[in-house]
Amino acid sequence: MKHGHLVIVDGIRTPFCRLGTDLRDADAVELGRVAVSALLTRTGVDPASIDEVLFGCVGQPAEAANLARIIALRAGIPDSVPAITVQRNCASGLEALTLAADKLAAGQGESFIVGGVESMSRLPLQFRPAAADKFARLHRAKSLLQKLRAALSFRPADFRPLPALQLGLRDPVSGLNMGQTAELLAREFHISRDEQDDWALQSHQRAVAAQARLQEEIAPVYLRNGKITVIERDNGPRAAQSAKALAALPTVFDTQHGSVTAGNSSQLTDGAVALLVMSERRAEALGRPPLGRLLGYAHVGCDPKRMGLGPVHAMLRAAEITGLTAARADIIEINEAFAAQVLAVLRRAAQSDCARVLGALRSDNINVSGGAIALGHPLGATGARLVLTALRELHHRNGRRALVSLCVGGGQGSAAWLEILP
């Protein structure tokens, strides 16, 4: 490779806050702007030296087409620097990073700001297509009679909105929503409700224990709606979470026999992450130690009904590419879309065909700072958050390598190997 590996110089994120809570008044543009602006302030990098801005987002706001461009300009990146928004569902934030690596390898720039953002609070409610047709007809109507006729064609059902959030969480190919794919894995891998709840509880406990470390990742959001207030902390992790409370929650996706609850699924959350990444040459010229580098990665496809197993497929492919077995990772991040799905990944990886390639996954290495069940899963941001959290954690425990992975709605998996610079 001409420019060597992609180096992650530094990174920062906003607090992750549950849908409809502290950050509900900041839209995706504002969250992304805060993260990029804080990254620029913190690194002191000259915005004009950035070659491109790449941002992941799943539900791009209608009022902000090519969200990345708007975030870049509003964060003070000069208008001569291009920007692209990428969408690979839950791996969008990681896709931004790996696309930057591709661009570096292809000689399309040496210095990038990458990241991801999601404002799940601000995902819109939509009119149904039939209602939209009627609005169009009303708009086109010229004579009073036409207008009246068009107006009278509306039915109460036309005013029942479609939440974009629900639409986005349903896979139109398999017809299953994400929770149902988790139920499927729970059935097929015999994962009990208790096991799921235990994992969820552990996620909260670990996130609470790691709070001081996680805080280092965070740049506060100064909310500009009305009098300016500061949001400085994640509000997902619950210090008082008990197993009993988790056990009491109803199942959501299969009310009869199901085991997946709101408590053992990832939280719906608002947040943004921004990373400054460069060629090794540029990073060296900065003269300060970077967070780490990207050794290799894989995005792979799999059965949409079993999208939760995506991380296994991606890890296998990544092992082929990098020659690294999972045992060589000091820490592993498997995004916690659902506790059932993470447990299914672990069981599948332990099966002999996979274990031969991957080696044994040690659960004490996995999601050591908690995962999306506690911290939340702002879809477009999570991939970049895992990279940031894993690299910081490696520094903290003097580790060397990390493997981060995500399952991806629609049947994909993503994995990336990261390394602290020797």
Place this chain on the structure above:
Amino acid sequence: MIAHLTQFSRAESAAARLPVLASGTLEVNVRREWLADGVVVLTFDRPRSPANIFDRATLCELKLHLEWLMQQPCLRGVVLATAKPGIFIAGADLHLLSRASADELHGFVELGQSVFNLLADFPAPTVAALHGAALGGGLEVALACDYRVASDAATTRLALPETKLGIVPAWGGCTRLPKLIGLPKALEMILKGDPVFPKQALRLGLVDAIAPREHLLAEARRCIAAGKPLPREPVHLNHRLVAAGLAWWTQRRLRKSARGLYPALPAAVQLVTRNLRLARDRALAAEHQTVLSLTKTDASRNLLRLALLRDRAKKGAPAPPIRRAIVVGAGVMGAGIAHWLAAHRVSVVLRDVASARVAAGLDKARGLFEKSARRGDCTALEARDGMDRLSPATTDTPLDNVDLVIEAVVEQLPAKQELLRRLSAASGPGTVFATNTSALSITALAEATHCPERVVGLHFFNPVHRMPLVEVVRGRATSDATVARAAQFARDLGKIPVLARDHPGFLVNRILMPYLLEAAWLWDAGADPKVVDEAMLDFGMPMGPLRLIDEVGVDVSLHVLNTLAGAFGERLAAPPALQRLAAAGDLGHKSGRGVYVYRDDVAVPNPIVDARKRDEAARPMSSAQMQTRMALLMINEAARCVEEGVARDADDVDLAMVLGTGFAPFRGGPLRLLDAWGARHVVNELIGLTQTHPRFAPCALLQQLSASGATIHNERETPDEHDH
């Protein structure tokens, strides 16, 4: 310009009047272009200058063009336009106004009136295509046209600012404006002198259409196609009774607000209301007569001089721009500075020790941006972009790409030194370190760093968005390049920089302090604070001194005083009353009690000083005596600033005091007042007062001037000769 004037009086012929350059080509101010459809565009384009102005040469060229065009049978219409990017015509030549003799002025006013009459009587339709600033004569020429169309550019603004210079519009402005937009609005425009922006101008009827600059000519053609307009005076607004009532009411209001100190204002009211009923020639003659008598007043001379001083301060050596800055300290000053920088396209990191303080600072900036957007000073998008340029921080951030650090932290030397030491150690070779201290020594602060040559004082005044002055303070080691860069930065921010040497209090606070203290002494000695304040309002100050102490804060005033007291000794002794206020926690307006006690909307004197236990030694004093005492102390201190070389010259002191404190502008500044009163008189008065207290002792320079009979200002009337 003066060359133009004398040349004109020598020879009236057109060819002789146009000055010839060395190369032999003609100097042309107005270009004529005959378009295919019979429309002629006269484009104002003053050579080698960013602005168009009306001097004799330009007026004469315009006259020749109009006279010639009048003979052309196939002419369909005339459009007046500008070639400059941001200025239509900036008005009459100020230097000419300030230097011309009475005869020259007489001729100049008459020339303008006659040229504009030609335009008004022009047989074909005439249109002014206004792009950029149309000020004074620049708007009056447009008023003489049949139509006005304005570009929608941000630079386009229309104003008659003459009363701000102590005169009145005299090229038909006072006569034609009310005929167009009605007396009430016309009077407001003339008395305030504030700019009107295109949308507002369209609502007022001041312009007939707004279009992008590229379409102005097309819009003008549309007007021409419509032919000569019918008279459209809003007769109901200009009715006799309305005029009489408005004149009475306005005069009454002016007596209160301007206190009879600005003769141009009542003169303008009288002129504008009376001219409504006069035939044009008699109305213009009245304008002529009024402006000539006003130019003879001291007020006009002083205001004009200040305008020229402002112009002088706006020019300086170019320096690399400041694009990124860090403001440390998010208090009132820090937040105010950060807002102003962000509003002027500087990327700003606003830093303080805790996020709550940063949030408070950002909130202040947000309030200011929202207010600007509400007032129409900027759009909502611009306000949002301004807020986007403010990045919060609570820790040290890299300075690699930071051009300027401004510290506005608590006024304590060790804290500021420590901060600058730490930041300068981490900075690159180009970062300038500025301090917003109002009293601490720049040199002492600079010594804490390894780069004292890059440390400079940049003293903004509160509230930052309103106060035009910035004191640029040079420490002992500050380099010329740093001073030049700081001064140019202030200009880029739309502020007026005044250079000061590093001496306690710099210029403004130093001269203001003895004045405030004197007011406090008078109060302490039993004078009614309201009488003291009222005396200085009559003098022409924007706020009474005791009220000002309350607004600044008794504690802040005493703090500044303490930092100055070491250098100035007994000259700055604080009266016991102030100490008692501080001890009682009566810290001014912010705590509801200070020199005054504030209850609801009324302020009553604080009973902490017992008016009945009047100091027996203090003779009852007239308002005039109080005024004199307080003014003398300012004059004395201002002269010291010149004597000690704190200011570059007396002009700078005057400009700084007017811009920094609102010192009665019509008096031209404290040192201008010195020259008006005469050094001998001032020194005699001071010596007389020295018997009561040594603080009145006149400084050496005053005594010297008194002995020699010289003035402190150069006798030259205008500060500097500049071509525009």
